[in-house]
Amino acid sequence: MEKFSSFDEIKKALEKKDASCKAIVSHYLQNIKTKAHLNAFVEVYEQSALNQASLIDEKIAQGKAGKLAGMVIGIKDVLCYKGHEANASSKILQGFQSQITTTAIQRLIDEDAIIIGRLNCDEFGMGSSNENSAHGKVLNAADESRVPGGSSGGSAVAVQANLCTASLGTDTGGSVRQPAAFTGIIGMKPTYSRVSRWGLIAYASSFDVIGVFSTTIRDNALLMEIMAGHDEFDSTSSRKSVLHYSELLHFDKKAKVAYLKETIESTALQPEIKANTLSVLEKLKSEGHEVQEVSFPLLDYILPTYYILTTAEASSNLSRFDGVKYGYRSSNATNLESMYKLTRSEGFSEEVKRRIMLGTFVLSASYYDAYFTKAQKVRRLIKEFTENLLEEFDYIIMPTTPSTAFKFGEHSDDPVAMYLEDLFTVQASVSGVPAISIPNGSDDKGMPIGLQVIANSFKEAELYAFSNYLTKLTPSKK
Numbered sequence: 001m002e003k004f005s006s007f008d009e010i011k012k013a014l015e016k017k018d019a020s021c022k023a024i025v026s027h028y029l030q031n032i033k034t035k036a037h038l039n040a041f042v043e044v045y046e047q048s049a050l051n052q053a054s055l056i057d058e059k060i061a062q063g064k065a066g067k068l069a070g071m072v073i074g075i076k077d078v079l080c081y082k083g084h085e086a087n088a089s090s091k092i093l094q095g096f097q098s099q100i101t102t103t104a105i106q107r108l109i110d111e112d113a114i115i116i117g118r119l120n121c122d123e124f125g126m127g128s129s130n131e132n133s134a135h136g137k138v139l140n141a142a143d144e145s146r147v148p149g150g151s152s153g154g155s156a157v158a159v160q161a162n163l164c165t166a167s168l169g170t171d172t173g174g175s176v177r178q179p180a181a182f183t184g185i186i187g188m189k190p191t192y193s194r195v196s197r198w199g200l201i202a203y204a205s206s207f208d209v210i211g212v213f214s215t216t217i218r219d220n221a222l223l224m225e226i227m228a229g230h231d232e233f234d235s236t237s238s239r240k241s242v243l244h245y246s247e248l249l250h251f252d253k254k255a256k257v258a259y260l261k262e263t264i265e266s267t268a269l270q271p272e273i274k275a276n277t278l279s280v281l282e283k284l285k286s287e288g289h290e291v292q293e294v295s296f297p298l299l300d301y302i303l304p305t306y307y308i309l310t311t312a313e314a315s316s317n318l319s320r321f322d323g324v325k326y327g328y329r330s331s332n333a334t335n336l337e338s339m340y341k342l343t344r345s346e347g348f349s350e351e352v353k354r355r356i357m358l359g360t361f362v363l364s365a366s367y368y369d370a371y372f373t374k375a376q377k378v379r380r381l382i383k384e385f386t387e388n389l390l391e392e393f394d395y396i397i398m399p400t401t402p403s404t405a406f407k408f409g410e411h412s413d414d415p416v417a418m419y420l421e422d423l424f425t426v427q428a429s430v431s432g433v434p435a436i437s438i439p440n441g442s443d444d445k446g447m448p449i450g451l452q453v454i455a456n457s458f459k460e461a462e463l464y465a466f467s468n469y470l471t472k473l474t475p476s477k478k
Contacts, residue, residue, distance in 0.1 A: 003162050006216045010070040010165065014060060021053035021060070021070050025114060028072050032117070032163050035141070040157040042077055042135045043085060044117040052114045059112065066112035067226065071219075073108060074158045074167040077118045077135075078125055079210070080199040081105055088201045089133040090123045092347030093327045102199025103234065104168065104210045104227040111226055116164050120154030123349050124318065125172055125203040127151045128421040129411065130179070132351040137408060140183060142447060146405040149179030149421075152213070156183040159213045166214040166223055172203050173306050174400075174425025176211035177437035181400035181450020184439045186467075188212050188220050191457045192432035193238040195224075196231030202317040204310035207429050217438075217468040221245035224460060243461045251469035256290045257281070258393040262299045263424055268402040272443040276475065277399050280440060280451060283473045294389065298382050299427075303419060305382065306426040308362050308375040314352075315359030321347065354415065379430055386431040390456035395466055398424050400437040400450030428454050436467050441475035 004010050004024070013019040032044055049072070059065040075081060078088045080098035087093035101109070109115065122132040130138040130153025138153040140146045141161040148157045152169030156179035159167050169176045171189040180187025189211045197208055210227065214220040228242040259281055264274060285291045323329035323343030330342035348356070362371035389396060402423055411418040428435035433454055440451035451474060455463040 004165065007071050007165055007219045007222065008216075014070050021056045021114065022050060024070055025049050025053040025072060025116065028116060028162075028164055031161070035161050035163060038139045038141060038144070038157055038161055039120055039136055040138055040154040040161065040163055041074065041117045042089065042120050042154070045084065045115060049114050049116045056112045056114065066110065067222070068108060068111040068113040071108075071113045072116050072165045073113050074117055074119045074155060074164040075105060075115060076121050076152050076155045076167070076169045078121060078170055078201040078203075079105060079118075079168060080201070081115060081118070084118065086118065086201065087134070087327070088124045089121050089135050090348065090352070091134045091328050092321045092323075092343070096327050098199075100199050102210075103196040103231045105199065107227050108223065119152075119158055119167060121169075122151035122153070122175075123352050124201065124314070125151040125170055125175055125208070126314070126351050126355055128174070128178060128418050129406075129408075130154065131408065131412065132349050134349070140405050142184065143405065143445070146407055146447065147182065149182035149405065151175040152211075153179050155213050156180055156185060156187065159183075159185050159215060166212060166219050169211050169213055170200060171209050171211045171429065172207045172310060173429045174422045176213065177400050177425050177435060177450065177452060178421060180213060180437040181452075182405040182448060184442070184448030186214050186217060186220050186436065186438055188224060188436045189428060189434060190224060190228065190460055191238070191434045193236050194434070194458065194460065195227050196234040196237045198231055198233040204313035205317060206313060207310055217464055217471065218246050218249060221249065221464045228460075238458070240458055245461050245464050248461045249465050249468045251465040254289055255284070255394045255466060256292075256392075257284060257395050257397055258292055258294045258389060259397050260296045260299070261293050262296050263398040266402060266423070268420060268423065269399060270403045270443065273399045273402070273404070273449050276441045276449050277397070277451060279475070280470065280473055281397065287473075292393070296385070296427075298378070298385055301378050302382060302426050302430055303423060305375045305378045306422070306430055307358070307419060308371050309379060311355045311359030312363050312372050313359070315356050315363060318348075318352070318356055323347070351415075382427065383431040386427060386433060386454075387456060390433065390454070394455070394462070396454040398452050398454075400424060400452040404443045404445070404447035404449060424452060433457050434460050434463050436463055438467050438471055439474060
């Protein structure tokens with residue numbers, strides 16, 4: 001069977017009876033086996049996916065199939081799927097079986113999407129390279145000596161390497177957009193609260209969102225419109241109505257676009273990324289759009305604010321993993337206290353322990369006001385500045401990442417260098433606004449470059465339409 005590059009192609013094949021759902025699933029299963037060395041999947045639901053496909057083929061024959069019949073989806077290993085294991089790529093959740101299904105996943109299944117397996121990621125979503133996983137690192141299919149980005153590296157590579165039609169990831173500070181940029185695909189982070197977090201194993205609850213990886217804007221928009229909307233199980237989910245994003249992709253307006261001076265002039269920015277970003281901005285000008293340079297004086301404060309707040313929330317969220325009720329328990333424990341200490345010290349990786357300790361420190365009585373309270377105030381300033389900017393401009397454009405995919409081990413001994421990989425993605429996360437990464441050519445080594453577009457809260461429809469238009473202006477990969 002030939003490679004399907006979009007869900008539209010799958011639907012056409014099903015309509016013409018050139019393929020069946022079962023044949024499509026078998027095609028992806030074969031690809032997964034052929035490319036197993038990429039380590040994108042930690043578990044493949046082979047039999048259940050084939051069974052699901054057979055049932056959907058019957059529905060198609062009866063004319064009762066849902067909107068996503070034939071769509072094959074992989075899910076990040078922090079999303080619960082009832083009756084299946086979920087361990088957030090951590091030893092400490094070894095053997096844990098989900099008791100619920102994530103609302104976002106259930107909504108896709110209700111429209112006859114087929115879940116093919118769970119995907120590798122940085123442990124508990126903490127990382128920018130997918131090197132922090134109990135299941136081992138994921139390889140970038142564009143260059144297997146380089147990282148795929150993180151934390152949703154497996155989700156990105158699964159789509160990049162044609163192991164599924166689309167995939168779900170989570171984005172706390174760039175964990176969908178950064179790997180999308182590194183692998184040359186589309187990655188969307190919606191507005192915080194647009195998609196229910198019910199069933200998501202939390203890292204930082206006021207930042208975490210479920211996002212989508214795909215090869216086309218239409219596929220991404222279709223999945224988002226089905227997943228989005230209020231959920232009675234998640235009190236933080238928005239009650240705002242959800243538009244049919246996939247039907248609103250035509251863009252024929254003149255946009256007012258801002259780009260941040262500090263991102264373009266950053267010394268950390270790779271020259272090819274700068275050149276490709278400026279090229280798109282010039283094309284927008286030539287098409288009659290208003291493009292304006294603006295200054296963002298708070299850029300230097302975004303990363304410290306993000307890491308103070310997310311590690312504090314992680315310290316609280318991860319305190320529940322202690323070996324008492326489920327998951328890993330140290331066999332070396334001699335009493336209750338040693339069980340807690342040994343289970344957590346053996347079960348968590350170095351990066352997760354680093355963030356828990358940092359978060360516990362900033363929440364401690366002596367430092368709470370100096371760090372956590374101050375970071376909350378700065379977050380408010382960043383959010384207000386970003387929202388005010390998006391009242392004046394329709395979109396903000398910037399590079400998704402300061403560099404293309406780096407080699408394995410390049411930043412392993414320098415956590416600060418690794419954290420700087422999130423430099424351009426954390427603004428949208430701290431502000432809670434939607435942002436998308438789309439492919440923007442490649443560097444001189446053939447590694448993909450990403451272009452990030454940000455819109456104001458709940459402007460997903462406009463963001464998808466503009467991004468769809470932008471894909472016609474960006475260069476193709478070499």
